[in-house]
Amino acid sequence: MRRERGPSVERTSTLFGHRVMLRPIVLSDFAPWREVRQRCGEWLTMWEPRRLPHQADATQDRDAFALRCSARQRERQLGTGFGFGIFTEGQFCGEINLSSIQRGPFQSAYVGYWIDQERAGQGLMPEALVVLARFAFDDIHLHRVQVSIIPRNTASRRVVDKLGLRQEGIAEKYLEINGVWEDHIRYALTAEEWEERRHDLEAAWLTPRTEGPRSGQPTGSADWIR
DSSP: OOOOOOTTSOOOOOEEOSSEEEEOOOGGGHHHHHHHHHHTHHHHHTTSOOOOTTOOOTTTOHHHHHHHHHHHHHHHHHTSOEEEEEEETTEEEEEEEEEEEEOTTTOEEEEEEEEOGGGTTSSHHHHHHHHHHHIIIIISOOSEEEEEEOTTOHHHHHHHHHHTOEEEEEEEEEEEETTEEEEEEEEEEEHHHHHHHHHHHHHHHTSOOSSSSOOSOOOOOOOOOO
16 A cells, blocks of 8 residues: 655655756745746736736735745645746746645645746656656655646647646636636546656656757646646
């Protein structure tokens, strides 16, 4: 039986791939985080839930960003969520999160991600997702992770297609995104699938290579891209 780890386990690990590093975002990341979010605002917010009325804009308000960091840290302490900034060559370029972790018989979580528009298409997000999957299954012993994507969000769908994640169908009116209830395609990966495919996924995305962009990676068939 898979052993469940409680919130007393250290939750601040930095995770490493080949080109990406994942670590919790802290207050000192405010300036680079804000720069990316403001520059890519229009490209990102079309896929995100609308900010609540009277909720401060973290891209404008350092205190709101600090509260956001504190909320993510509290989730880590409770074991209910793990948010990571994505860094490459020392530069912040996006986020990837495990959220709404449920234990008991479910042992599942949702994955959400977003990346700097200038970094899209470079294979950084698929690599980050493999790193996160390794953490989810090997370190905190989840059984299933799900990525849900609006069908027309082709950039986000390319990430899961490159990894060959299993498609489970369409959930109608699944999430309210930018004020509209949107259908989402559900993709999933289980612990059994991870054990079967981990060697190929790690070899394709986490192994240093000297050639150009990866060829021959698996092809297939976010929660919201955030």
